[in-house]
Amino acid sequence: MTSNQVLREIQKCDVNAWKATSDDKYSDGGHGYKTHTKYHELAFYDKMIEYFKGKRGQPHYDDDTKQLTFDLFNDVARKSLPEVFRMEVRLGNPRTIKAALKNARLPPDDITFQTLFRHDYSQQVLQWQLDDYYSRYPKIVSANAENELELLSDLFVQNSDRSMSTIMSAIALYTLNKQSGMRELKDVVGVKGVEALHRLAKKANDQLRYDTEKPEVFELLQAELDKFRPVYLADFFD
Incomplete structure (x- = not known):
C-alpha cells in the first residue's frame, strides 16, 4: 500500500465542520493531508525528500553516483526509494496541550519538555488522536462486502424489517464514500443538503445490521503505533 493510497482512505473521515482541511503536494516530492484549527493540527504525510538533503550528520543521496552515502567508506547502492508515512499531532499553546493530555487520560498539569517528550x-x-x-470514518464503508451487489x-x-429505500x-452512501468521503460529499450538496446527508448516514449506522471490518489503512497505523519505534533510513538498505 502506497502513501497516496493511505491518504485517500484517511480523507474519507467525516472531520468536524469547524476544522479546516488541506491536501498538499510538495514541490520537492511527497503528499500530505491535515485537519487543523488555530492551535491544533493532525497531519499525515510522506515527504521522503527530507531524508536526502545531505544534512550534517545524516545520510544524503548523491545524484551523480546513484548511491546513498553514509560515510567515506560505507556506500550502499540505492535499490528503490522507500516511503515513510508519518502521523503528527501539533499542539500550539498550553491550553491545547493540556486538553490533549486529558483526552489521552494523562495528567494535564505537568507540561514541561521533560514530561511531554516521554515515549509513553x-x-x-x-x-x-488516531x-x-x-471514529469519524463512515461505518458503511467498512461493510464486509466485495461489491454493491453483495x-x-x-x-x-x-x-428484512427495513424498507428498500433505507x-x-x-448502498448509495457506500458507493459514494468509496470514491471520496463525507467531507467531500458535504461540499457537493452544500448547506441545504448536509442535514439530509447526516440523516441518511445515521439511519445506515443505527438502523441497519451488516458485517464490518476495520479498513487496512487503520489496521496498519494501529500496528505501527503499537510498536512505536524509531525509523532509520539505513533500515531500508542492505
Whole structure:
C-alpha cells in the first residue's frame, strides 16, 4: 500500500465542520493531508525528500553516483526509494496541550519538555488522536462486502424489517464514500443538503445490521503505533 493510497482512505473521515482541511503536494516530492484549527493540527504525510538533503550528520543521496552515502567508506547502492508515512499531532499553546493530555487520560498539569517528550506520553496522545479520527470514518464503508451487489444481498437478508429505500440509500452512501468521503460529499450538496446527508448516514449506522471490518489503512497505523519505534533510513538498505 502506497502513501497516496493511505491518504485517500484517511480523507474519507467525516472531520468536524469547524476544522479546516488541506491536501498538499510538495514541490520537492511527497503528499500530505491535515485537519487543523488555530492551535491544533493532525497531519499525515510522506515527504521522503527530507531524508536526502545531505544534512550534517545524516545520510544524503548523491545524484551523480546513484548511491546513498553514509560515510567515506560505507556506500550502499540505492535499490528503490522507500516511503515513510508519518502521523503528527501539533499542539500550539498550553491550553491545547493540556486538553490533549486529558483526552489521552494523562495528567494535564505537568507540561514541561521533560514530561511531554516521554515515549509513553507521545504514544498515548497519538493513540487517542488516531482513535478519535477513526471514529469519524463512515461505518458503511467498512461493510464486509466485495461489491454493491453483495452488499445489497447482505443488507436485504439481515434487515428484512427495513424498507428498500433505507437499504438503497445505504448502498448509495457506500458507493459514494468509496470514491471520496463525507467531507467531500458535504461540499457537493452544500448547506441545504448536509442535514439530509447526516440523516441518511445515521439511519445506515443505527438502523441497519451488516458485517464490518476495520479498513487496512487503520489496521496498519494501529500496528505501527503499537510498536512505536524509531525509523532509520539505513533500515531500508542492505
